[in-house]
Amino acid sequence: MLTERTDYESKEYQKLIVKFNDLNDRIHYMSDDNPEGATERTLIGLGFRREELERLTGTFSQGWNMRIELAKILLKKPDLLLLDEPTNHLDIESIGWLEDYLGTYSGSLVLISHDRRFLDNVTNRTVELMLGKAYDYKVPYSRYLELREERAEQQRAAFENQQKMIEKSEEFIERFRYKATKSNQVQSRIKQLEKIDRIEIEPEDHSSLTVKFPPAPRSGQVVVKCGELKMQYDKKVIFDKVNLTIEKGDKVAFVGRNGEGKTTMMRLIINELEPKGGTVVLGHNVSLGYYAQNQEDLLDKNDTVFETLDRIAVGEIRTKLRDILGAFLSKERMLIRRWRY
Structure with a gap:
């Protein structure tokens, strides 16, 4: 035990004190009653680097400022959290962090998202707003899709059965309307139809995108070729000695943390930026279409x-x-x- 030791001047004791202080600082940092530590953890979880935390918000892009706003809301720890498309400006790592955060969040959450995996990982209840009505399913999104289809099939079957019954009753009424011996039965059928709670099939929204891209002009086999490519801003090297060949038909994903140069690579390919070293060459007869992350601003x-x-x-x-x-x-x-x- 530390309190039982008497070798106060020894190196071992000094090392133990330093280790104890470091551990104590870490516990304080991780505790909820340390606002500064909570702020740092949240911002880093949303993709910021520790050295960026002292930068002015005006020096960040709109997407990064959206992350700052999200962090502000999370740090308030409200009883009810309303998030409208919170993953729009997040990278894969930050989405994973947000999923973990919301998974342990003790308050209530109302979420809007078009990310099915995110919905499944975070929510346990799905409310569908469709054509003026709300349907409440006490299950995550994927299970909701299954239950919605089951409910629609049951509704269609019940509607068809009821329509057959109504058709038979109307035929009977029309056939025996003026026959005295059947008047009681006719009146009974009429009253039955008047009292029936008619089933209506809820209209479904089947609208979907139907986009066909015309065939592109025939290009060479190599679409883009980067050789010993280097890019840097001031003294900060973004990447160096990149050798990359993209061939016709390839479907390539650029992945990595924000700030690693994914968008920069795109802008080099479209010749919007000049590389600091190496080459970027488009293949023969290659035409470009570029959708930027800030396309709305354009x-x-x-x-x-x-x-x-x-x-x-x-x-x-x-x-x-x-x-x-x-x-x-x-x-x-x-x-x-x-x-x-």
Whole structure:
């Protein structure tokens, strides 16, 4: 025991004291009553680096500022947490951290997300809002899909059976309406139909994207080739000596923590940035289409949806713009609405 030792001047005792102090600091850091430690853990969990925590928020992009706002809400530890698409600006590691956090969160949570895996990992109840009605399922998302289909099948079967019964009753009434010997039975059937609680099939929203991409011009086998590629900002090297070949038909994912250079690599490929070393070469007859993470910022907010496409469309495709927008589930009234709405 530390209290029983008397070798206060020995190196072993001093090492033990240092170790004890480090452990005590760590316990304090991890405890809930340490706001600074909780803030640091939350921000690092959402993808920030420790050296970035003293930076001004104005120096971060919109996506990173959204993470800061999410951290502020989580640190308040409210009784009810309302999260609308919280994973939109998060990378894979940060989504995993948020899943773990919400899994141990003791309050109530209402979540909107189009990430099925995230919903399954975080929620235990699913409320469907469909065509003006709400349906409450006490199960996670994947199980909800199964139960919803079962309920729809049961409803269709009950509707069909009831329709057969109604049809037979109406046929009987029409056939014997004016026959005196059947008048009591006719009246009974009429009253039965008046009292029946008619089943209605809930309309389902089967709308879905139906997009077909026209065949691209034939290109060479090698689409992109990077040789000894280097990129840096000021003195910070993002990556160096990157050799990468992408061939026709490849489906490639750039993964990694935020700030590792994924978007920078994209911008080098489209020649928006100049490399600090090495080369990026596009293959023969390669055409590019680039969807940026800040694509919304590139829109002219004074244009309508239709005008945005009409401005860049060429040739015969200009006559098909409404069909193309319809394939993306755009309603006619949306085509004349300006982005700054």
